[in-house]
Amino acid sequence: MTRIALITGANRGLGRSTALHLAEAGADLLLTYRSHAEEAEAVVEQIRAMGRTAVALQLDASDTAAFPAFADTVRGHLKAHWDREDFDVLVNNAGHGNHKRFVDTTEDDFDGLMNVHVKGVFFLTQALLPLLRDGGRILNVSTGLTRFIAAETSAYAAAKGAVEVLTRYLAKELGPRGISVNALAPGATATDFGGGAVRDSAEARAGLGSVTAMGRVGEADDIGAAAAALLAEGSAWITGQRIEASGGMLL
DSSP states (O other), X not given: OOOEEEETTOSSHHHHHHHHHHHHTXXXXXXXXXXXXXXXXXXXXXXXXXXXXXXXXXXXXXXXXXXXXXXXXXXXXXXXXXXXXXXXXXXXXXXXXXOOOGGGOOHHHHHHHHIIIIIIHHHHHHHHGGGXXXXXXXXXXXXXXXXXXXXXXXXXXXXXXXXXXXXXXXXXXXXXXXXXXXXXXXXXXXXXGGGGHHHHOHHHHHHHHHXXXXXXOEEHHXXXXXXXXXXXXXXXXXXXXXXXXXXXXXX
């Protein structure tokens, strides 16, 4: 049976790379995007060119009121494209950063991060859980910043810390269904995240590479490949874990 993966925020960056790596491994995809539908459709076309099936769906990962209707939409696509009532893999990837000092972070900044990274992950997973097959997989994207400290990231890191705790609780609660749940924590990665600060600054790349065992910052494909490996058929016995993919940053 073909594996079906649902990845949030898969129109760019780490979500896009994860989708492509899973497609290369033989999976079909349901991709979500908040905006930039054209980017999502470009990813869909890349996946279809591999001979896989892919569908792009609009979703604001902070809009919890829309999640029940979104689950119904997913159910409809599962039936229409795969003649199935369930899917195999959920990757909670959608999110954004907020580079402000603790003393400058506003309540709106804080709520924006928590609504996407914590409340959104919690309640979207809850809404989709009836559609996730027994023996399925959940991967929550976290950050290396829950282990090491970087300036102006306290609220973002706190949100991801909550995701890591939630990951362990979900692993325990969903274990009887054979569902494994893990968190993947990327280190500094050259994407458009945070305005492309790592990607676009040679100085930042050099500085961050100098404190990384592998001698460079990560690329989107480093994280996409790590996610695909964690979601491979043979890794189902790994659950409740935080796996860092940082190239050995700040060891």
